[in-house]
Amino acid sequence: MDEKPKAPLPHLVFFPLPFQGPVNSMFKLAELFCLEGFGVTFVVTECIHRRLVTSSNIQFLRHSYPSFHLMALTDGLPNDHPRNGDRFIEVFNSLKINTMPLLKDLLISGSFWQPVTCIVADGLMGFAFDVAKETGIPIFYVRTIGPCTLWTFFCLPHLLDSGELPPLDTTNINADDMDRPVRGVPGTESFLRRRDLPRFSTLGDTAYESLQLLMKEGEEVPKAHGLILNTFEELDGPLLSLLRATCPNTYAIGPLHAHVKNKRSKQTVTESKCSSSSNLWPEDRSCLGWLDQQASKSVMYVSFGSIAIFSREKLMELWYGLVNSGVQFLWVIRPDSIIGENWEKHIPAELLEGTKQRGFIVGWAPQEEVIGHPAVGGFLTHSGWNSTLESIYAGVPMLCWPYFLDQQLNSRFVSEAWKVGLDMKDTCDRSIVEEMVRDLMDVRKEEFSRRAEELSELARNCLIEGGSSSSNFQRLIMDIRQGGS
């Protein structure tokens, strides 16, 4: 008897923004689809490709999922272009002018290994919609920031008109002005202040253009078939309802890092030995051995993500604050995170002594494992969205010291909306650091731990069968299979 020809795999073409954070989050999403039997072509710029091909995460994906393909296209920028966050607008414009037409040609000529079912692109790239329209292929956008930031971006035109957005030049703004409540972001009126809004002034020359780009997002994102977000209903329900008024097909399927791990464990895919992110720096796992020797919930984990940099003065205030608090701490100081050279050579002896007694410093940690370690009782964080979700999932209260943009909002939500920590924004004084570390780890420990455990349970439950993120993901799969209806 003739065998029936197999139906082709549904095949998704991923197009992330070529920066570490978005690429990492999109990898997790891509793996979720691979675990459901989808084919994935993950399109990156040549520069990101060079970095990725040697990463153990890519090797793991290729090895575990034969239907996962990595593809590189040029971004059209010169080889020596730094392609960092400071030059975001140049990278963005070049993607639009140089990379997108190449992707369009490939889609039109049907040159992929399999017909394309859907495009999954970063929501900032509104120009991807035009390609989707021209090729007749449905498109879903993904935003790797939190809904609180996305919703605020949607409200930017109004915030700008009403003068509530901190001006692009903040040199003459006074502290009282920054404490004024913000009315222009519905759903947050009871707690949002001007100082909690993203400060475009930190973007220097590109502030105005970046603002324009983000304002456009509110018009572009709703055009897509759907919007995929890394959060869960129980955490961000009110904001998701507001977003759904303009983007009805919004799928909250996070926390992605845990969603992937859960799904892997149900199938025969062996857990990767590397963390689920593609690291820029080698992980120092010796800190796990140090944590094993510490008492339950006694350690403050300190890390400011992959981008934040700060001055030696701030480093000293933080360091004194930590040592003087008397709390045990595990601190990630990335090799490139302190401004100026040879800063390690001029550390006061008393700090080194205090650190020897109570601290452990590494250049890069296996963060998901660290946060999940029973010895960790608090997280001093820059409030990056991934770190925030990882901490919520693990049930670890946070002390937030946001660095820029969305982190200003995330930290306020941690302290005022979810009440799972404290927000130290705009201060960096050793006595305040000391006091707030003690508040989190000692004085208010019970209160924060209880709340963190409640949220952690919600985060875990949303991923089990029938839970909100698990069901939303099944709905997304169905919608994609039905052609993005």
Ligand code: UDP
């Ligand atoms: N991370 C890590 N080891 C470290 C510090 C950070 O693995 O020592 C990971 C962390 O688990 C998170 C990501 O790096 O997934 C940081 O992302 P986030 O959105 O928090 O901040 P960003 O780096 O984008 O500022």
